[in-house]
Amino acid sequence: MDGNGRWAQRQGKPxxxxxxxxxxxxxxxxxxxxxxxxxxxxxxxxxxxxxNRPTVEVKQLLDLFMKALTRDIRELDEHGVRxxxxxxxxxxxxxxxxxxRRAERRxxxxxKLRLNVAVNYGGRADVTRAARQLAERxxxxxxxxxxxxxxxxxxxxxxxxxxxxxxxxxxxxxQRLSNFLLWQLAYTELYxxxxxxxxxxxxxxxxxxSDFANRERRFGGLGQVQNA
Ligand code: IPE
Ligand code: MG
Numbered sequence: 001m002d003g004n005g006r007w008a009q010r011q012g013k014p015x016x017x018x019x020x021x022x023x024x025x026x027x028x029x030x031x032x033x034x035x036x037x038x039x040x041x042x043x044x045x046x047x048x049x050x051x052n053r054p055t056v057e058v059k060q061l062l063d064l065f066m067k068a069l070t071r072d073i074r075e076l077d078e079h080g081v082r083x084x085x086x087x088x089x090x091x092x093x094x095x096x097x098x099x100x101r102r103a104e105r106r107x108x109x110x111x112k113l114r115l116n117v118a119v120n121y122g123g124r125a126d127v128t129r130a131a132r133q134l135a136e137r138x139x140x141x142x143x144x145x146x147x148x149x150x151x152x153x154x155x156x157x158x159x160x161x162x163x164x165x166x167x168x169x170x171x172x173x174x175q176r177l178s179n180f181l182l183w184q185l186a187y188t189e190l191y192x193x194x195x196x197x198x199x200x201x202x203x204x205x206x207x208x209x210s211d212f213a214n215r216e217r218r219f220g221g222l223g224q225v226q227n228a
Contacts (some may be wrong), residue, residue: 001026001043003172003196010196016060021198027072032113032143034079040105040114040162044180048088048122060097066121069099073106080112086158087121088129093201116159123182130156148182157183164188167212170196171204 008018016063026043033041046061053061076083085100092100100119113168122222133156137143143152154160165188173194177185192206193200 001045001168001197001200002174004198006172007196007198009155009213016056018198019036019061019064023068025198025200028202029205030076030081030113030199034081036205038113039114041164042086042116042159042165042181043120044118044121045177046087046119046121047105047179048120048125051091051120062092066096066099069096069103071174073103073176076115077107077110080110080226082107082110082114084116084159085112085119086116087119088125089120091120115164116162118180121158121180123177123179126181126184130154130204154183159184167191167208169193169208170199185220187217189217 004018005015007021008015029043030041032104033138045065050061051058063101073083083103085104089097089100099147110140130153134143134148134153143228159181164184164186168177168185168188169191170176171193173192173196175192181188189212191211193204195204
C-alpha cells in the first residue's frame with residue numbers, strides 16, 4: 001500500500017492525512033476483495049524499515065494502527081474476517097501488542113476472509129527467523145539437518161498454514177518488493193499500479209484481478225504449449 005505521502009503532498013496536506021486516507025482505502029479494498037470471494041489477503045502496513053521515518057510520522061502511523069485495532073476490528077469481526085498479524089511484535093508497546101492479541105482472539109473463529117496484516121515485517125527477517133527456529137530444533141535433537149528441505153523450511157515462516165500468494169499488487173508506481181514476502185512470492189504474479197494507495201478503489205481491484213486472470217502461470221513448466 002504505497003503512495004500515501006505523495007497523495008497528501010499533492011493536495012497540500014500533511015503526510016498524516018495521506019495515511020488516514022490510506023486506512024480508508026484499505027477498508028474499501030477489503031470489501032472489494034470479499035465481494036470476489038477471495039479467501040486470503042495480506043497487506044503490508046508497516047515494514048521493519050519504516051522505523052527509519054521521522055519519529056512523528058512513526059507515531060502517527062502507530063496511532064492510526066491502534067485506532068484501527070479498536071474501531072475496525074468489530075466491523076471486520078461482524079463480516080466474518082479473521083485477522084492475523086505477521087512480523088516482529090516485540091518492538092511495539094504493550095497496548096499495541098495487547099490490541100493485536102485481542103483482535104486475533106476475537107476473530108479466530110471467522111473464515112470468510114483471512115486478513116494478514118504485516119507489521120514490523122521484513123521478508124529477510126522472516127527467512128532468518130525460520131533458520132534460527134530450525135537451528136534450535138536441531139539443537140534440541142528434534143530434527144536432523146538432512147531433514148531440512150524446502151517443505152520443512154517453509155513451515156517455519158509466517159503464514160505457513162495458508163497457500164502462497166497468487167497475486168501481488170503494489171500501488172504508487174514503484175516497481176520493487178521492498179523486502180515483502182520474499183520466499184512466499186517465488187511464483188506470485190506481480191502487478192504494479194501507478195495509482196497512489198489512497199485513490200485505489202474497487203475498480204482498481206477489479207482491474208488488477210482481470211489482469212491476473214489473463215496471465216498464464218507455468219510454474220517453470222510448459223503450461224499450454226504442447227510438444228514444444
Ligand atoms: C505507504 O505510503 C504507507 C506506509 C509505509 C505505511 P508512503 O508513506 O510510503 O507514501 P509515499 O511513498 O511517501 O508517497
Ligand atoms: Mg512509499
